Amino acid sequence: MAQNSKFTTLFVNYTANIKRYINKIVSPDDIDDIIQETFIRTYEADLKEEIKYARSFMLKTAKNLALNHVNKWDNKYNDPLDDFSDPVVGLTSLKFEEQFESKERFLLFCRATEQLSDVVRKTFILKKVYGFSQKEIANYLNLSESTIEKHVAKGLLKCAEYMERVEQNSTPKTSVLKINARSITK
Structure with missing residues (x-):
């Protein structure tokens, strides 16, 4: 010491x-x-x-x-x-208007999902937001895969109709959601 x-x-x-x-x-x-x-x-x-x-x-x-x-x-x-010379991360950012419209569109989507029944809302959100497979959702909710497929298709259709209806009643700021056969089965 x-x-x-x-x-x-x-x-x-x-x-x-x-x-x-x-x-x-x-x-x-x-x-x-x-x-x-x-x-x-x-x-x-x-x-x-x-x-x-x-x-x-x-x-x-x-x-x-x-x-x-x-x-x-x-x-x-x-x-x-x-x-x-080649940036790793993209250096582009959304303009303020685009960010606002994106957030506004997301809120509209949230309101559209609120209009769905509980089971359809759960299956639709698990599939489209969280990316679960139909089999995973079927196991989680104790439903058949065909029922899950029908609920997802119904949710997609109802949300698209709701969003289109709201957008037609307001001033056109964003494009209308387009539905095709591939997006229903994804």
């Missing part, structure tokens, strides 16, 4: 010299982080084995940490621009 106290005192006394030395390598904002990491590394090394030349060891550790920090920063910001 006395050895650790001696080491800590030596580090505190020598910190100003370390700061001046690594100030030439890294920016002033990074100095405190490197000093802290230097203390941790040298303290851990001293716990494992007594360091004969502690000041030299601290200075060398600080220098290596500072150089590693600069190398990491350089590598981070020196990536070739070719890597960024």
Whole structure:
């Protein structure tokens, strides 16, 4: 314990010299982080084995940490621009009007599903919103697959009729929902 106290005192006394030395390598904002990491590394090394030349060891550790920090920063910001030519994520966003219309259309869909009977609503939402298969829905609701297929088709038809009716009665802002034979069986 006395050895650790001696080491800590030596580090505190020598910190100003370390700061001046690594100030030439890294920016002033990074100095405190490197000093802290230097203390941790040298303290851990001293716990494992007594360091004969502690000041030299601290200075060398600080220098290596500072150089590693600069190398990491350089590598981070020196990536070739070719890597960024194809964005990973699409950079397009919806305009405010499109977002509003999309939310308005979703609310209309929610109101349309409220008009359905309980069993038809459950089967329709499980199929079209959550993407369950007809077999999964049939097992979950204890109904036959053909009944599930009929409920989904009925739900789709009733929702489309409700949405079309509401859209015709209001000013035309969005297109009318189109139904085809494939969307009923999906």
